[in-house]
Amino acid sequence: MADEPSEPVAIRLQAAGHRVTRPRLAVVAALRELGEHHTADEVHAHLIRRDTPLPRTSVYNSLVLLADLGVVMRADIGPGAVVYEAADAWHHHFVCRSCGSVHDVPCVIGTPPCLSPGGDVGRVDEAQVIFRGICRNCLGDAQ
Numbered sequence: 306m307a308d309e310p311s312e313p314v315a316i317r318l319q320a321a322g323h324r325v326t327r328p329r330l331a332v333v334a335a336l337r338e339l340g341e342h343h344t345a346d347e348v349h350a351h352l353i354r355r356d357t358p359l360p361r362t363s364v365y366n367s368l369v370l371l372a373d374l375g376v377v378m379r380a381d382i383g384p385g386a387v388v389y390e391a392a393d394a395w396h397h398h399f400v401c402r403s404c405g406s407v408h409d410v411p412c413v414i415g416t417p418p419c420l421s422p423g424g425d426v427g428r429v430d431e432a433q434v435i436f437r438g439i440c441r442n443c444l445g446d447a448q
């Protein structure tokens with residue numbers, strides 16, 4: 306899986322002036338295999354399960370770089386939790402207050418930043434929206 310130059314991830318890393326390393330490709334592969342949204346710790350655990358373990362800091366640093374480059378998506382679902390995913394389309398998230406599940410929410414604009422701040426804070430390149438409430442599953446249980 307590593308070092309395939311045709312891999313779009315590799316192209317995007319190189320285009321941004323970054324080296325294509327095994328950890329960087331491995332964390333993207335892990336996110337694709339896992340699907341949906343996962344913390345750095347979950348990606349780390351998955352790589353151990355598939356016998357391609359990486360140091361935790363390497364997983365974390367790779368995820369941060371790839372998210373900064375827009376290769377993977379990062380959502381701050383709080384409190385204290387950041388999840389990553391292999392996603393092609395910019396979107397937002399809904400977090401259920403009851404079960405903690407994370408759901409994708411389409412972005413009506415489609416590319417960041419899709420919101421403007423109310424004040425002049427500087428140059429904005431991204432706006433993440435976290436919707437919170439009770440998910441459909443939990444609403445169903447309560448009825």
Ligand SMILES: [Zn+2]
Binds near residue numbers: 406440441
């Ligand atoms: Zn729920």
Ligand SMILES: [Zn+2]
Binds near residue numbers: 342378397408409
């Ligand atoms: Zn998502």
